[in-house]
Amino acid sequence: MTVTRRRALTILPGLVAAGIVAPTVLAGSAAPTAAAASVRPYFGAADWLWDPIPTGPVLDPQSAQMVNFLRTGKHVALMRQFGVTLRGPSGITASTPRYDVAFSQVPAWGPDPFGRDTMPIPTGTPVPPGSDGHLAVADPQTGQVFNLWQARQSRSSWAASWGSKVPLNGDGRETFGSSSTGARLARYAAVVRASEIAARNIPHALFFSTDMAAPAANFRYPAAGSDGANMARVATPIPEGTRVRLDPSVNLAAIPGITAFELVVGTALQRYGAYCGDNGGSRMSFLFEYEAGAAPGPSYAAAGAAFDYFDLVRLPWDKLQVLRSWNGS
Template identity: 35%
Template sequence: MAARCIPGLLAILVVLVSGVTACSFQAGPGPFERPFAASSPWRQEIPPDAEVDPDSAAMIAAVQQKPALNGNLVEYGIPIYRADDDTPTYTVPCTRQDYGICPFAGWPVPIPDGAQPNTGSDGVLVSVAESDGTVFEFWRAAREGDTWTTGFAAVNSLNGSGWGGAATGSGASRLAGVIRVAEIADGEIPHALALQSNNACPAFRPPALKSDGASTRADCIPEGARLQLDPQLDLESLGLSPGELAVGRAMQRYGGYLMDVANTPMSVSFERDRDAGPGELGPTYSDAGFRWDYDAMENIPWDRLRVLK
């Protein structure tokens, strides 16, 4: 929270009337913009003495034969909606009953008018009830008339760890680690990133709760593993676009957690820009130098990634 002092006569009046210091306070980003508790793994910086996994070189070589971190900007971009007390609510059943009890059972699920899941095969949608900090996460959401269904779901808290439920393969919240439109506009991403890979192991490590990985290769990467871009790289010298620079800095400072399976060797989740037209990136991403969906950000030497122990 940043303080801003009030000068002159107004300051004297503030002190006389309220008995408090003559400073007003301007709040920083709220939980919707920066979700999860300060203690969440997603919000922790990587310490300078972080140990590298002994198998790191092999794991990175396997997913970086052609250095790239593909940005899921459009088809698999994450649509994130803010719900308030006036947002309509729905009873939303899960169509995959073999997965267990539907996490939405018993919940009035708020879904803003006009909300749409992403167009990728996972049909993701996230709706955040800001009044009580509840995060409703859809996998394969669908609407027919006035009825919503979801393949499966998760319910998490904005004040929680960012891990819980079955909306992703590792048990990470579908909101966790997503690069937000406003973060790209600001040029700063203050959290670890949500990564996916086609070389994810069936095994997992904390903070992951499970894994949907199927790779049996010796160089597969466990879900829950934390990856970091070499912090010794001088990103400023590489002629990066503003978007690439923001992503690269975040991967040096916070890293990213492998939290789901993808069809690409390595990808990262972005919020879907709701100001974008069909199939378009949207003005914020375009202005930051992103060129198309799945932009590889290849000006960053992603072969300098490392898997932390």
Template identity: 30%
Template sequence: MKKFFLSCIIILTPMSVTYAYEKNRIFLTTSFWYKPIPTNVSLHPNSYNYVQEFLRQKKAYFNLVNINTSTYTSPIYYSTLSTPKVNVREWDCQKKGFSDPGLKTQWTGVPIPSNALPSKGTDAEMTVYHAPTDTLYEFWRMRKTYGVWEACWGGRMQGTHNNQGIFPPLYGATATRLPFIGGQITAEELSLGEIKHAIGISLVDAERHTIFSWPAMRSDGWNPYNVKNRIPEGLRFRLDPTVNVDALPMSRAGKIIAKAAQRYGFVIWDKAGAISIRAQNVTSYTLVGKPDPYPALFNYKPSYEVLNGFPWSRLQFLPMNYRVQ
């Protein structure tokens, strides 16, 4: 929910790559996740200052933008009609002193594959999508205790193909109620050479939690001293579409991400220890017998070097509550 980790060509047939690529497109076809941003869109009146704030954070926190692949990013498991159903109980990792009755209902009879594992790291994220019922489950700080699954928070989204890609009120594992499956990049996308959705991004410092922008429905931002130009969670931004990405001194994967940043942009969905985006957790692949796809896709660069050469100074922030018309 709030972290990053410095983690470091999947060989598939074109048909299998395309199938896996489409499996994550589970929301309305008109969802904000999938709609390109017009090139001539009006920008946020404070766009310049937000760019400077982004650059400040990048420099202050390790001077990088990381791609999380094994820790602090969610594996996604695709369950079937034959997947055994289990109840997931809530555990009070935040010492609230009470449980949520809504989670008990949502987490009854969850089809979790028997070999599923949550992400490494303290956030221990996990996602399950059940296509037969068009239902998405998310878990934060997921663990197994004496053979019983339990999580600290998360939620269930029913009828995902009729949903914009936002969890119901109160629920979801990210700070903003925006689901991992919408904004994570995948090995299949990098293999095919195109990302066709907005990319979720985490900042370190965000505007206070009472100020956020659609599509975010909540925030964990913290700005007790009212520092100017802190960026609200949910705000969308893109790479200037006039940048010639092919001419940039970037890795192949970096250029694929940069082109998606021009066409679909980023959306701020969480906080982290450094600015970071999420790639679908490697466990999604290794637990079904595939090799870790990311080293080859990243040309054997560390994950924090893949976006080297990205022209972050050419970002453009969009207006509050921006929606593609």
């Protein structure tokens, strides 16, 4: 999916209150309010992730041209082969095994992205079978989120091709050091959780990769970088970091044959939208949590997504809108 990596450092509201770690906020980021912290289980300062799109946002001047290309091709849910295994923070304790992960791209890509830190990985943690092997762990013990690319276990050790580390209570942006996505948005952020599909509620923005990500020099907040290459060679590519949404005036529930899976994803796309964050092989590929069990995962199958790479054909992709900025200004 991507080979560009970077990194950052901060912490979680509950950890500060408990006295486990000192309060820290990334430069330029406002500390989350108490109300916000209570409903933000990770990346409490990531307004770009948690804030709904306001009414009447300003659209990008080239919104129509970008949508003309975004609406074509496949719009798939990556749940299995290229899903993301997520762990924590509630499942990580002082007794969780910790590992000094060996990175095969050190020193070619830079120094060890975890430095002297060890990564907690619960026993029996699976890795998605696809070539990306995404694994992300939110660690309340150290106040860090660890992200691995091409993770692999060998008996009592763990290795990966690359990784990144960001503050659990930060803004979810990898603003220095290594990175886990092309846009340098932490892999743990914006992935749809299996529990969210089961609850029929996704309370945050989504993440998608695309074959029409604009060349790397062209990106916008919240992206802190880009690996875009416009692989599809479209006339109007979309910059990484760009937020898109489905027109909220569309009555998704009235679409004939729409599955519960498509409805919950579509509703989130209307309320929170999705960020272009990486190069990918499809027009729009949305990231989901890897769920153990029969493919594509029990929660997804129960909602009507019968197979991995499930094509969200009933959503009205011609009704996409591209925002000029993340907050609609």
